[in-house]
Amino acid sequence: MKSHAKVVVIGGGVVxxxxxxxxxxxxxxxxxxxxxxxxxxxxxxxxxxxxxxINGDPxxxxxxxxxxxxxxxxxxxxxQATGVHLTGGVLLAATEARLDxxxxxxxxxxxxxxxxxxxxxxxxxxxMPLIDPKQFVGAVRNKEDGHLDPSGVxxxxxxxxxxxxxxVERFTKVEDIVRRADGLWRVITNKGEVVAEHVVxxxxxxxxxxxRMVGLELPVLAMEHMYLITEDMPEVAAWNQKTGTEIIHxxxxxxxxxxxxxxxxxxxxxxxxxxxxxSEFQTPWNFGHExxxxxxxxxxxxxxxxxxxxxxxxxxxxxxxxxGPFTFAPDGNPLVGPVRGLPGFWVACGVMxxxxxxxxxxxxxxxxxxxxxxxxxxWAMDVSRYGDWATMAYTNAKVRENYSRRFSIRFPNEExxxxxxxxxxxxxxxxxxxxxQWGVAYGLEVPLWYAPEGVRDEFSWRRSSxxxxxxxEVAAVRNGVGLSEISSFAKYKxxxxxxxxxxxxxxxxxxxxPGRMTLAPMLKDDGRLIGDFSLANLGDExxxxxxSGVAEQYHMRWFEKHLPPDGSVRIEALGPKLTGxxxxxxKARELLAxxxxxxxxxxxxxxxxxxxxxxxxxxxxxxxxSYTGDLGYxxxxxxxxxxxxxxxxxxxxxxxxxxxxxxxxxxALRLEKNYxxxxxxxxxxxxxxxxxxxxxxxxxxxADFIGKEAxxxxxxxxxxxxxxxxxxxxxxxxxxxxEPIWYDGAVRGWVTSGGYAHHSRKSIAMGYVPKEIAEETxxxxxxxxxxRHAARMQSAPLFDANFERMRG
Ligand SMILES: Cc1cc2nc3c(=O)[nH]c(=O)nc-3n(C[C@H](O)[C@H](O)[C@H](O)COP(=O)(O)OP(=O)(O)OC[C@H]3O[C@@H](n4cnc5c(N)ncnc54)[C@H](O)[C@@H]3O)c2cc1C
Numbered sequence: 001m002k003s004h005a006k007v008v009v010i011g012g013g014v015v016x017x018x019x020x021x022x023x024x025x026x027x028x029x030x031x032x033x034x035x036x037x038x039x040x041x042x043x044x045x046x047x048x049x050x051x052x053x054i055n056g057d058p059x060x061x062x063x064x065x066x067x068x069x070x071x072x073x074x075x076x077x078x079x080q081a082t083g084v085h086l087t088g089g090v091l092l093a094a095t096e097a098r099l100d101x102x103x104x105x106x107x108x109x110x111x112x113x114x115x116x117x118x119x120x121x122x123x124x125x126x127x128m129p130l131i132d133p134k135q136f137v138g139a140v141r142n143k144e145d146g147h148l149d150p151s152g153v154x155x156x157x158x159x160x161x162x163x164x165x166x167x168v169e170r171f172t173k174v175e176d177i178v179r180r181a182d183g184l185w186r187v188i189t190n191k192g193e194v195v196a197e198h199v200v201x202x203x204x205x206x207x208x209x210x211x212r213m214v215g216l217e218l219p220v221l222a223m224e225h226m227y228l229i230t231e232d233m234p235e236v237a238a239w240n241q242k243t244g245t246e247i248i249h250x251x252x253x254x255x256x257x258x259x260x261x262x263x264x265x266x267x268x269x270x271x272x273x274x275x276x277x278x279s280e281f282q283t284p285w286n287f288g289h290e291x292x293x294x295x296x297x298x299x300x301x302x303x304x305x306x307x308x309x310x311x312x313x314x315x316x317x318x319x320x321x322x323x324g325p326f327t328f329a330p331d332g333n334p335l336v337g338p339v340r341g342l343p344g345f346w347v348a349c350g351v352m353x354x355x356x357x358x359x360x361x362x363x364x365x366x367x368x369x370x371x372x373x374x375x376x377x378x379w380a381m382d383v384s385r386y387g388d389w390a391t392m393a394y395t396n397a398k399v400r401e402n403y404s405r406r407f408s409i410r411f412p413n414e415e416x417x418x419x420x421x422x423x424x425x426x427x428x429x430x431x432x433x434x435x436x437q438w439g440v441a442y443g444l445e446v447p448l449w450y451a452p453e454g455v456r457d458e459f460s461w462r463r464s465s466x467x468x469x470x471x472x473e474v475a476a477v478r479n480g481v482g483l484s485e486i487s488s489f490a491k492y493k494x495x496x497x498x499x500x501x502x503x504x505x506x507x508x509x510x511x512x513x514p515g516r517m518t519l520a521p522m523l524k525d526d527g528r529l530i531g532d533f534s535l536a537n538l539g540d541e542x543x544x545x546x547x548s549g550v551a552e553q554y555h556m557r558w559f560e561k562h563l564p565p566d567g568s569v570r571i572e573a574l575g576p577k578l579t580g581x582x583x584x585x586x587k588a589r590e591l592l593a594x595x596x597x598x599x600x601x602x603x604x605x606x607x608x609x610x611x612x613x614x615x616x617x618x619x620x621x622x623x624x625x626s627y628t629g630d631l632g633y634x635x636x637x638x639x640x641x642x643x644x645x646x647x648x649x650x651x652x653x654x655x656x657x658x659x660x661x662x663x664x665x666x667x668a669l670r671l672e673k674n675y676x677x678x679x680x681x682x683x684x685x686x687x688x689x690x691x692x693x694x695x696x697x698x699x700x701x702x703a704d705f706i707g708k709e710a711x712x713x714x715x716x717x718x719x720x721x722x723x724x725x726x727x728x729x730x731x732x733x734x735x736x737x738x739e740p741i742w743y744d745g746a747v748r749g750w751v752t753s754g755g756y757a758h759h760s761r762k763s764i765a766m767g768y769v770p771k772e773i774a775e776e777t778x779x780x781x782x783x784x785x786x787x788r789h790a791a792r793m794q795s796a797p798l799f800d801a802n803f804e805r806m807r808g
Pocket of ligand 1 (some may be wrong): 348
């Protein structure tokens with residue numbers, strides 16, 4: 001075994017081998033994979049080997065498509081058979097709600113280049129002969145489904161990597177990992193030590209244990225998973241003989257089942273409701289090529305549905321039940337990327353669909369390690385989407401929930417209850433008493449809307465029980481004054497003598513003067529967005545940033561990576577140490593004037609001003625800015641004062657009929673101002689010009705800000721896309737995001753977010769289209785629940801286009 005390597009990859013499952021292959025293919029060949037046993041000695045060897053392109057997140061779906069397209073290449077490169085059978089498959093819906101969901105999947109496929117087609121149950125039965133079509137209301141055909149040989153694929157990755165110069169050391173167990181003073185990693189094994197610049201934790205079933213070696217508690221948990229294999233079935237033999245082809249894959253969402261042919265019989269797997277975690281606290285090191293005891297009682301309810309939906313199963317025997325563990329993150333997506341605070345330590349774990357996602361994970365991680373950027377929008381897989389709040393008990397609750405809902409529909413207005421409430425703000429109970437319906441962002445409870453007694457969300461793809469109530473919240477803001485709880489923003493304090501110069505380099509905007517705020521896009525080296533903040537200059541070398549709450553860890557990782565080593569800049573994520581309230585609407589100034597002695601007249605406290613002032617008895621930092629696009633103020637307050645500030649505002653607001661509003665109303669309000677948001681309109685695949693944030697980029701400022709050269713090039717060449725807002729002729733449902741935008745009979749763009757703008761009484765969609773058609777106003781259509789609706793480009797905001805309300 002070599003004593004030094006650029007990269008040590010820990011774990012020889014499908015994921016580690018894919019990472020090794022991608023690193024070598026990308027030119028890093030001084031790389032070694034350490035496997036404590038034979039390759040495939042974790043979850044990989046007993047996988048059912050199914051692969052599919054669809055995923056709830058379009059960016060993950062793209063990487064799944066890439067994974068499937070890769071198998072031919074690694075087979076050729078390695079000479080190792082992967083056993084890929086691209087049979088195609090059918091996705092089955094037994095309810096109308098499921099069919100609505102599937103139609104959304106078909107629609108997304110149009111711009112992702114995934115060939116999906118809605119078909120009838122009878123047509124599905126012609127493709128997959130075991131189906132009882134009477135049990136279903138519709139189906140979708142996917143030509144890119146299939147299955148493979150898990151061991152063959154893993155070895156193909158490893159052999160291909162070896163051919164490119166990478167090394168694989170089997171029976172080499174990593175026992176400890178220690179960071180040296182010079183930043184290199186000592187990877188200590190049972191066979192000696194390797195010193196490496198980078199370490200990748202692809203430990204699969206043991207990823208938690210490998211993480212603990214560097215003081216990291218990763219939010220992953222293994223679950224037991226069962227599939228059965230039947231005896232040979234005459235129906236299968238007859239089909240094979242008649243058509244000369246295998247029986248294709250099927251996913252029966254309502255039965256929570258997946259099926260495929262396995263030799264002369266069938267394989268049926270299930271995500272059972274009565275699921276069971278495995279090794280909740282510590283994965284035993286002596287576990288390897290063994291299986292868990294099957295428990296047919298646990299999967300019996302799903303099998304009953306399966307036997308009804310696929311009647312031929314009633315007449316066959318079960319040859320074998322496989323029960324094996326594999327790991328999940330709380331939301332079921334992988335954990336990939338560099339770990340904040342541990343330079344050179346990377347993770348590629350929690351991959352629950354290794355044969356659909358392993359290639360994409362390897363590609364993204366190798367790009368990231370070598371180029372400094374994953375090369376794709378992998379937010380849905382980024383390890384930084386979790387913070388300290390994702391504790392072991394939280395992970396346990398969430399993973400169980402996610403497993404049991406693997407094939408369940410999640411409606412756009414559906415909040416999942418497990419592991420909640422976890423983080424709450426001091427006004428939580430006060431808002432609950434007013435009917436707050438809670439959602440969650442980065443572990444924190446956030447009010448979505450306020451329901452009268454007895455009214456709750458009715459889960460639906462269409463406008464639902466909250467519609468008229470959200471309309472009232474919006475009206476309270478636009479006609480008088482509304483109050484919302486805004487603690488879920490991420491807040492950062494930046495101080496130190498080097499702070500101004502550092503911010504000038506980090507952010508693309510012009511720095512504001514003391515007492516002023518500005519919008520601050522943050523770019524990567526390639527000139528694309530990596531953040532968008534409001535930046536306030538508090539004077540005395542003290543700065544305040546507010547940004548996307550869910551991206552706190554993501555942004556801290558970036559900030560810390562760029563901090564000067566001399567200690568001249570300090571940055572702190574304030575998290576729950578600072579809470580927030582916001583008031584907005586034409587009466588907001590009058591209300592503020594009633595609760596503070598500060599002069600808040602337009603002259604003394606204009607748009608984008610920021611100052612410390614007391615709200616009632618509570619000391620606050622107040623900025624004159626509002627995401628509602630109205631006259632409004634954001635108030636930042638230490639948690640111990642939040643209740644006092646809230647009560648002062650509510651009491652003084654009575655005279656203006658103050659109303660509480662939640663994030664759904666806020667969405668309705670910002671949409672009619674064409675305001676985008678991080679994670680939806682603003683993501684690391686768009687440039688500032690494309691996203692319409694170029695007006696906040698100080699292209700000409702002296703500071704050589706990160707991404708400046710690329711941003712200038714984007715401005716010169718014009719980028720490729722443009723963010724636009726559309727008014728949609730929608731009837732009873734509004735876009736939620738990821739719907740295709742049609743123009744002139746072809747899919748040309750995609751929706752990033754939208755909803756109903758109650759004040760303007762219009763259904764709005766925001767999304768990206770190619771710049772060539774970005775100045776057209778008509779001819780657009782947006783596909784919603786399987787139907788195309790006419791949409792008109794809305795270049796000027798529907799509300800306050802002249803900024804009279806906001807700045808007045
Ligand atoms: C019953 C079942 C059916 C499944 N069906 C499918 C399917 O149809 N399709 C699909 O895509 N996925 C399926 N999966 C999931 C799939 O198996 C996983 O997504 C995949 O195997 C994860 O691979 P991995 O490389 O991340 O982890 P693992 O396979 O667990 O590999 C981790 C490797 O790291 C090694 N290791 C750990 N710690 C150390 C250390 N300290 N030192 C050295 N080596 C170490 C281990 O020995 C192991 O070989 C199924 C899983 C199960 C259990």
